[in-house]
Amino acid sequence: MSEAIPISLTVNGRTHRLFVQPWHTLLQVLREQISLTGSKRGCNQGVCGACSVMIDGAVMRGCLTLAADAAGREIVTVEGLAVGGALSPVQQALLDHGAVQCGFCMPGMAVAATALLADNPSPSDAEIRDGLSGNLCRCSGYVKVVEAVRSASAGGAS
């Protein structure tokens, strides 16, 4: 085993000083070192989106980002979406629309939807589907997810 690298990782506004191995993914470090287990490991291959996090405001794969390469960047996980203990509008809408079934994909969906609405506050349905196209839901509840995101968008008071 090679020598661990000291890094400082800024997650949800808090800076953590950690030691990581070069091959440790951001997902692994979030879950195992800072106990933020909201980001899920589905495929570990970039395909499912369960590990979605925002890095410098853009949605990315936690499982394909190396922790050492994420040092110094602003990371937001699903745990960072709530404001002052209250669910964010996207989270509340997912709940209200019954979009959550087993829930495994939901942290990734919530992060991807938040990033989408930050870039494009009033997306069309096609844009919502494109924005969430990298997030798989094996319970297959896509319709309610799209409805929830539409209602949380600027044009979507339901």
Next chain:
Amino acid sequence: MEFHGPSTVDEAVSLLAADEDARCLAGGATLVAMMNADLVMPSALVSLRHIAALGGIAADAGGGLRIGAMTTHREVADAAGLDGAHALISETARAIGHPAIRNMGTIGGSIGHGDPQADYPAALVALDASVELRGPDGARAVPAQDFFVDYLETALQPGELITAVTLPPSPAGGFGAYEKFARVEGDYATVSVAAAVAMEAGRCRYVRVALGSCGPIPVRAEDAEARLAGTALADEDVAAAAAVLRDACDPVDDVRGSGEYRMMLVEPLLGRALRAAAAKGGAR
């Protein structure tokens, strides 16, 4: 394993040259996936993230375009004001994967991997692009067509890295189109066709075509282009050119389609790509 984050190309080249099992890390979307699957375990990673000289898209005085190796697919997709056929590169970037993949993946990483199922390779061949490399012996440029050598094999030599992709000026009156056929949105292509076309008085004055996912490298056939030149891109012209292209293909059978199925897709996708490119020029 060591992890390096150099801030200049020269430092990155020395690190790569000093250790033949070291690898560049760009977006990580392919390399980290392979590490997670225990397919590769480099002795050192050289992250290119902090090398400012590898970023950005810039037009040169002669009308060419230079895209830094670390430019993400999203930056290429969103690039505004690209001339004529150059817009083909943005159209291609928009066809890659999903938002998260476009935010992470880079043009250097995409071509550095040498995967013939990726989207950029065919587009770069159709645009007559060059790949700029830097290594221990200095800089050199390789035409995209020669950069792709075999399946997952490129012209990159030990110690070399990709610094940029350059596009020559768009051919006068030229436009491009990228037709990607995939099982679902965001998947790698079963077959893709990149075309750059200039029409004059209803006839094709300039044409370049390259196919993706049809062999170990992008497929281009000059005889197919010669067959299309001077025509109005009628059905029989497209069919004849597709026949020539199919002879140059060597497709695999995989989960995205059998080789036979891929060959069936060449003609309709070629027709769509050529006509979409010609239509962008409007009636002339």
